[in-house]
Amino acid sequence: MSNSGAALTVYGMSTSGNCHKVRLLLEQLGTRYEWCEVDSAAGQTHTPEFLAMNPNGKVPLVRRNDGRVLTESNAILFWLAEGTPFLPTDGWQRAQALSWMFFEQYSHEPYIAVARFICGWTPMDSPRRDELPRLRERGHQALAVMEQHLTAHDWFTGPHYGIADIALHAYTAVAEDAGLALSGYPALQRWLQRVREQAGYTPMPTPTAEVQARLAASR
Known part of the structure; x- marks a missing residue:
């Protein structure tokens, strides 16, 4: 609030x-x-x-x-x-949550988020668009790792929803803006729905019309 x-x-x-x-x-x-x-x-x-x-x-x-x-x-x-249900109290589970948050920043965000930025916030003739095939390839690799985990687990933070899920949700939820279709990841799609069903869930605001037009043209 x-x-x-x-x-x-x-x-x-x-x-x-x-x-x-x-x-x-x-x-x-x-x-x-x-x-x-x-x-x-x-x-x-x-x-x-x-x-x-x-x-x-x-x-x-x-x-x-x-x-x-x-x-x-x-x-x-x-x-x-800290001190809330969004972070496990058990040391091993906390470390597991942190491992997924490090994964998000090292193996997920640098590809999906950067591809999204290039698609929506750079001109259509930007030379940076040459980076998109590699970024999308690496982005799909990250999504595949998540899909594998989610075939056996509901969450990334531990037995319950928490900050690792929040961290990974942010750019996964808008991966299609980056040109990464989620249709091939059924477990991941179910996880995204579970996140949306959490109390207090707030979606990311929609970009400007100009950015949306570039995102659509880049898919």
């Missing part, structure tokens, strides 16, 4: 999966926060003011009223989920 009197400010781009992860968990926790929209695609993460908070020039970023700042989406999820 966004609230201007909240003790937590989130800087993020609403149509970014990495940023939406944070918003989704906050909504499901019922935490009060203020959302500050930052258009990273337009260079707003490279202003002197933003770089003073995060020299790496990326969103999401959360800032507490005491001035402390935390960056990196999955680190933010871990911090927010």
